[in-house]
Amino acid sequence: MIDTIDQQLIAALMEDSRLSLKTLAGISGLSSPSVGERLRRLEERGIIRSYTVDIEPKHFGYLLQAIVRIRPLPGQLQEVERQIQSIPEFTECDKVTGDDCFIARLHVRTMDHLDSLLDRLNTYAETNTAIVKKTPVKRRLPPLHE
Structure with a gap:
């Protein structure tokens, strides 16, 4: 399962997939390296499948x-x-x-x-x-x- 911090990171990325690790760290209260590691694990587990652009x-x-x-x-x-x-x-x-x-x-x-x-x-x-x-x-x- 995912915890509250993972949920915060995913919600933030759903709003803007271009957020920096520094910005995500500020949102989650973690360090940038910790955020990077969490994102890597979410990707490996297939929870985050891609980062994309939404066009009109x-x-x-x-x-x-x-x-x-x-x-x-x-x-x-x-x-x-x-x-x-x-x-x-x-x-x-x-x-x-x-x-x-x-x-x-x-x-x-x-x-x-x-x-x-x-x-x-x-x-x-x-x-x-x-x-x-x-x-x-x-x-x-x-x-x-x-």
Whole structure:
């Protein structure tokens, strides 16, 4: 498990993954070398998987975001998964239980762009698409404590 100090470090890094060891030391009350060691252990244990940058796709021309529910046709499950993986505009995809096998997030420039990408799946699957109007809850961690 992780302790309160680990939780503080993770929460701080979730807000800004570029925080220095010195800043993290100030937040946690530890020395910079101690913080570095804790982070190394969290990485080794797979608790911290990466440090990343959060970009706004609109600045790259991706004006629309869609959630796509994907139901492969009989015998096409693996081909649908390959197709999704090969289309870089799919930025997230979960394999789920229920009628639809995949729920994916897709960023596109226009409605025509969306249609052209979904056409690539139509041979292998049925799709149901919803355009995202707003994201009231951004991706976040669940509570780190009980």
